[in-house]
Amino acid sequence: MAQQWILIDSPQSHVAETPRAWTGEHHGTPLSWQLGTLSGGRSEGVQILRVQSGATEFILVPTRGLGLWQASRDGQPFGWSSPVAGPVHPHWVPIADPSGLGWLEGFDELLVRCGLASNGAPDFDSAGRLTCPLHGRIANSPAHHLSIAVDDQGTLTVTGEVRETRFLIRSLRLRSTLRLRLDADVLELTDEIINDSAQDTTAQMLYHLNLGRPILGPGAELLAPVKELAPRDPRAAEGLARWAQFEGPQAGFAEQVYFMRLHCDDSGTSRAMLRAADRQLGCGVTFDHQALPYFVLWKNTAAEADGYVTGLEPSTNLPNPHSFESRHGRVLPLAAGATARLSLQIHLLVGAAAVDQFATEIASMEREQATSLVHRAPPANWSA
Amino acid sequence: MAQQWILIDSPQSHVAETPRAWTGEHHGTPLSWQLGTLSGGRSEGVQILRVQSGATEFILVPTRGLGLWQASRDGQPFGWSSPVAGPVHPHWVPIADPSGLGWLEGFDELLVRCGLASNGAPDFDSAGRLTCPLHGRIANSPAHHLSIAVDDQGTLTVTGEVRETRFLIRSLRLRSTLRLRLDADVLELTDEIINDSAQDTTAQMLYHLNLGRPILGPGAELLAPVKELAPRDPRAAEGLARWAQFEGPQAGFAEQVYFMRLHCDDSGTSRAMLRAADRQLGCGVTFDHQALPYFVLWKNTAAEADGYVTGLEPSTNLPNPHSFESRHGRVLPLAAGATARLSLQIHLLVGAAAVDQFATEIASMEREQATSLVHRAPPANWSA
């Protein structure tokens, strides 16, 4: 059944005649995809790619930097309910707003990439002019290439490319591959950041994995093999004793952010999980520790109406302004023509067995590692 | 004949199959609507809704915050000729331009809303960075919902919704209802500003009703039951003696703006009218005085080529920078989940009888009220 489709390959002078949907099966497991275009309000013109393989389903948004909008497993939704009500076409997201905060008008994905040249808080030049918008530009850049392949084992692979180019300044490219094995509960993401320029540059990447109901709720927990942890600021320090526990929605809850380094296993893999209170549901993330040495927990347990959500964020750096991170060496050097490879897997854990197994893996990593350093206040080189 | 159509309900995964036009009649009076999409230049992709009921016709622009682009009665046009040559799709309007003046590149409606979080002159933070663009964001935000209903009496009701949301910052929503009774000469607008957040916030709204030829011309007059009036600045003070009279087009005419509070009648209604020199044509506006306690007259009788126009502007506040208005308490408090209701009617007055009757109503309000305070210069708390 091996097949391949090219869905976007820009610029095209005509709308592709390629099938916009396909349905198949592999040994009785259904497998399908559909490429659609939304209409109405801020979603007008947004292309979405929906993929289903057995009990797993996910939606990618090529128009929004190939972000992962939503996923589900056995009918259980993974994602959150953002007041933004997207997916929002980047044309409506004012990322060049002088405040640097326009990005917040488009934020509603399960997984949004923050990069490529920069991520983190907005940065400004000495005249107060925005240089790096909040969380960078890639999530509001369109894919110029999108293709899908299905192999003989029923593994589905989506490959896409997104550019972040400003003439004379930078020429970065994201090449992303998302693989879903037949009916598996793991979305396997491999990203390459390519420096298309003949000059050296740097990059940053943070994977903003956002979870709300039903996993998040009072009694939900963050499990992670912490090596070192610090609150980002005094507000986060207030909640330090219970940094890994979650409360219910609280109107006006001001976000608490924790910066961490995690342990990794012998293969160099780190992992973390948000586990529901009843331990029947969890979302795990595993990732290459060397490429993504930092892990950020964003607790935003505000009212449902304002986005009751937490973010699990493997990252190349800490989400401070780019100039601060650069000063502390937390940027990814990319030589002329070089490629950095980042890999991350999202585990859609449904049922006690799957949840417990993932928790056991984290616990065994914690046992094997002696140290766990918790700072009462942010180290000077960690927080801007 | 009662019917309802949902024309926009975002996000939709397919273009709605709903009829895009409808024609009916009620006891011999024709009634119809058409939803179209413009193409070419800066109008590419703009959706417009044209409604006709007897001798009254109007065009709403869902793509531009449900603004009222144009109206006519008995073939008499109400509106103005803007050099902007729209309707302009918001994607072409740089409202995040650091100057805060990008809004001016899309301004050409008969009625444009200025809000929801703010209106008035641009505001900046202490570093000189734009915080509130001129007249806010709502006019350049798209409706995510639009529906039409016709009832058994031939009354047509258009209902739409527009969001103004920035995650963590604000979550406001406009729900607007425009009602046209069978063949009536009044467009009845009821707006709700809804705070979808679980946190308290504030809002502002100014209705920028703009009129040019044929009502505006030498000898045209503004009629209003003035309780208190002040020129906005020295330039307006120059024209104070003849603030209610209009001259012909004058190249280079610098705008003159007058801030007012009007009297209201026992039912709490204020009113004002621009009356043509020959008193055969007028545009009246009536509005809920408690919700819209300020009234602004914008005289911009520049050359025709530059937009010969005047604005009648019922408002929750004065159009100073938001921080100035906030300091003086002229913002609308909106508790978590609360809704503010604003209502305003636009009277398309054709013929001496209709014009005279509206003038009489204003005159009787003036007679009943003793006071009319005119400041020679702007009070310190009125002008930034």
Place this chain on the structure above:
Amino acid sequence: MAQQWILIDSPQSHVAETPRAWTGEHHGTPLSWQLGTLSGGRSEGVQILRVQSGATEFILVPTRGLGLWQASRDGQPFGWSSPVAGPVHPHWVPIADPSGLGWLEGFDELLVRCGLASNGAPDFDSAGRLTCPLHGRIANSPAHHLSIAVDDQGTLTVTGEVRETRFLIRSLRLRSTLRLRLDADVLELTDEIINDSAQDTTAQMLYHLNLGRPILGPGAELLAPVKELAPRDPRAAEGLARWAQFEGPQAGFAEQVYFMRLHCDDSGTSRAMLRAADRQLGCGVTFDHQALPYFVLWKNTAAEADGYVTGLEPSTNLPNPHSFESRHGRVLPLAAGATARLSLQIHLLVGAAAVDQFATEIASMEREQATSLVHRAPPANWSA
């Protein structure tokens, strides 16, 4: 065979039913045009007009201010390879970015206009806020009118209009006519900048003609009848001795810019040419010297990946910040309602005969003129 087609005439309430393509011939020479819309990535929705007449072909982009994207003659391409990978829809180009450099995200044309209100380096107000973005707004503004005519001699004429309007601030309009005589190797451009306002204003225009491979290469030369020349800055001064010679691609090459005034012939025409090393290929430009009294050479012989390119730029002014140019009188005064006319021809020179003849014309101008003043450093009134 005389015919005319109106392709864009905004706003239209329906997509034009006009033919979107036409093919004809004149005494055996084929002649054709096609209007298409691109899809995918940042090119989504970009309209392009391709014209062919005998051995000459060119592509205009109405969506990008009627820029000339590419041209070819006898199969030889004229243009360059930009890392930007366009044509880029203006909706993706953040020209209001506080840095003023967002224009660089859309730059990939053979000929791009820089204007109308301003061109050159970004300019800022005293608070550091952007007032004039790099190279102005016209290249990222859409044509609201586009028509084509073919006359009985097989001459094809494309006429288009683009607005640059901000209510109260400016109301400029570009009316551009591009003429291609039957199978000729010259694209004849006549631009009018129209001040639609009743108030006086000023304008600027720079024609950014960009050439890369195959004309540009080691040993390529710039030929021009220089009257006065100065390096823009110390970096350009470094290369002064060989300002007219080109080297091969060099990674990290920092741009060198030379400001010039050229001689003109008796008819008031100036000319310049980029000639390939083998003298078999060249791109010439002739222009009205009075209207375009300055000529800029932009040498950007960086690596191919970063855009190996040089710009030949006839201009009304020098590309300094607008306030600097205004102070030195290098803005085009435009009275109320006035029109400035600029004309420029692009010569697609293929073969030694065509190249040599153009070189001879330049040489004869140099012989006839005595003076050629070369400054070692930029004069104070030439460089900001």
